[in-house]
Amino acid sequence: MTSTPLAPPASTLxxxxxxxxVALTAFNLRTGVTGFSPLADRIGDDLGFGAPVIGAIGTVVTACFAIFGLVSPSVARWIGLERAMVLALVVSTLGTLLRSISSSTELLIGSSVLLFAGIGMANVLTIPLIKRWFPARLGTLSSVYAVLLQVGQVVAPIVSVAVAESLGWRWALAIWAFPLAIAAAMWAVPALAGRGAPAGSTAAPQRLDAATRRRYWRTPTVRGLILLFSMTALHTYTIVTWLPNIAIDAGLGEGGGGALLAFFSVFGIAAGFVVPGLTLRMRNPIGVVVGCAALLGVGYILLAIDPTTFAWTATAALGLGVSTFPLCLALVHRRSTTPEGGTFLSGAMQGIGYGVACIGPLCVGWVLTATGSWLPVYVWLVATLAVTVYGGVLACRPGSVEADAAERA
Known part of the structure; x- marks a missing residue:
C-alpha cells in the first residue's frame, strides 16, 4: 500500500x-436534524402522522449516516475527496428543498433520505479533508469543526421555530438549503482547481488492499471506536429526536422543546472547544468517557424523577454527557497515522456507528406507543452506558490502527 501525499502548500487565500x-460544512451537518425536531408535531398535524413516523424519521437520519458513511470512502477514491464533498452537499441541498415542499408523509421521508444521504457522506469526508489540508493544525481545525457543528445544532431549532411561527413550517425547513449551497460552492473551488493542480491536492485516497482492510477490522482500535461512537450516536439522536416531545409531555410546550434542544446543544459548543485538543494531548482519555457516561446516567434519572422540575438540569447533564462525540472525532486523528488509515477509521466508525444508532429513535417511538410511558426508555438508555465505557476502554488505549494492523500481519 502506498500513502496518499498531503496537499501541497496553499496560498493564504x-x-x-x-x-x-470546513467551518460552513460543520455548521450544516445537524441543521436538518434539529431544525426539524421541534416542528415534528406541527408537521405531523399537517401531513397526518404521529409518534411512530417521528421515530422513523429519526431512524432515517442515522440509517443514511450509516449507509452513506460506509459508501463515501469508495466515492472519494473514485472522484477525489473535494469533489466527493461537493457532490454530498449538492445532494443535501436538493433534499432540503424537496423536504420543504413535501405534500405527503412518503415524500417527506423520501426527501429526508436524500438530505441525510449527503450529510452522511459529508460526516465522513470532513475528517480526512482536515487531515489532508491541515496536518499541522489538527487540534485547532478539529475544534473548529466540533464547535460549529454544535453551533448549527443550537441555532437551527431556535430559528426554525421562529420562522415557522411567522412564515410556516415549509419556509422553516427550506432556509437551511442556503448555507448548504454556499458550502458546496466553496468546496467546488479546490475541487475544480484540482484538474490542473499538483498531485495530492485533490487526489483520491489510495485503495487499501483486502488483507490490510481485514487486519484493520480486527484491531481493538477499530472495534473500540465503533462501539464508543455507536453508543454516542444512539444517545445523541434519541435525545435530539425526542427531547422536544419530552418537553411537550411535561407541559413546557413547543417553544420550550425547541429551547431545551438548543440548550442541550450549547454544551456541545463548550465540549468542541475543549475535548478535541484535550484528547490529542492525553495519552489515554478514558477518564473523559467515564465522566460522560456518568453524566448521561444522571440526566436520564432526573428526567425519570420529574421532567418538569429537572428539565433544564437534566438537559445540561445530557448535553455534557454526549461530549464523547468530539472525542471520537479527535481519536480518528490520534489513532491513525496516514490519510488512508484516517479515512478507514472515519468510515468504519461512522458507518457502523450510525447504523447501530438507528435503533434508538425508532425503539423509543415503539415503546411510547405500546406503553405510553417514558420510564422503560430511560431504563434502557442507562443500561447501554456499560457498552459506552467498554468501547472507550478499547478506543482510548494508546496506539494506532496502522500499528495494531502491523502486529497482525
Whole structure:
C-alpha cells in the first residue's frame, strides 16, 4: 500500500477558503436534524402522522449516516475527496428543498433520505479533508469543526421555530438549503482547481488492499471506536429526536422543546472547544468517557424523577454527557497515522456507528406507543452506558490502527 501525499502548500487565500469551507460544512451537518425536531408535531398535524413516523424519521437520519458513511470512502477514491464533498452537499441541498415542499408523509421521508444521504457522506469526508489540508493544525481545525457543528445544532431549532411561527413550517425547513449551497460552492473551488493542480491536492485516497482492510477490522482500535461512537450516536439522536416531545409531555410546550434542544446543544459548543485538543494531548482519555457516561446516567434519572422540575438540569447533564462525540472525532486523528488509515477509521466508525444508532429513535417511538410511558426508555438508555465505557476502554488505549494492523500481519 502506498500513502496518499498531503496537499501541497496553499496560498493564504486558498487556506482561508478551505477553513471557511470546513467551518460552513460543520455548521450544516445537524441543521436538518434539529431544525426539524421541534416542528415534528406541527408537521405531523399537517401531513397526518404521529409518534411512530417521528421515530422513523429519526431512524432515517442515522440509517443514511450509516449507509452513506460506509459508501463515501469508495466515492472519494473514485472522484477525489473535494469533489466527493461537493457532490454530498449538492445532494443535501436538493433534499432540503424537496423536504420543504413535501405534500405527503412518503415524500417527506423520501426527501429526508436524500438530505441525510449527503450529510452522511459529508460526516465522513470532513475528517480526512482536515487531515489532508491541515496536518499541522489538527487540534485547532478539529475544534473548529466540533464547535460549529454544535453551533448549527443550537441555532437551527431556535430559528426554525421562529420562522415557522411567522412564515410556516415549509419556509422553516427550506432556509437551511442556503448555507448548504454556499458550502458546496466553496468546496467546488479546490475541487475544480484540482484538474490542473499538483498531485495530492485533490487526489483520491489510495485503495487499501483486502488483507490490510481485514487486519484493520480486527484491531481493538477499530472495534473500540465503533462501539464508543455507536453508543454516542444512539444517545445523541434519541435525545435530539425526542427531547422536544419530552418537553411537550411535561407541559413546557413547543417553544420550550425547541429551547431545551438548543440548550442541550450549547454544551456541545463548550465540549468542541475543549475535548478535541484535550484528547490529542492525553495519552489515554478514558477518564473523559467515564465522566460522560456518568453524566448521561444522571440526566436520564432526573428526567425519570420529574421532567418538569429537572428539565433544564437534566438537559445540561445530557448535553455534557454526549461530549464523547468530539472525542471520537479527535481519536480518528490520534489513532491513525496516514490519510488512508484516517479515512478507514472515519468510515468504519461512522458507518457502523450510525447504523447501530438507528435503533434508538425508532425503539423509543415503539415503546411510547405500546406503553405510553417514558420510564422503560430511560431504563434502557442507562443500561447501554456499560457498552459506552467498554468501547472507550478499547478506543482510548494508546496506539494506532496502522500499528495494531502491523502486529497482525
Amino acid at each position: 486558498r487556506v482561508g477558503l478551505l477553513v471557511g469551507a
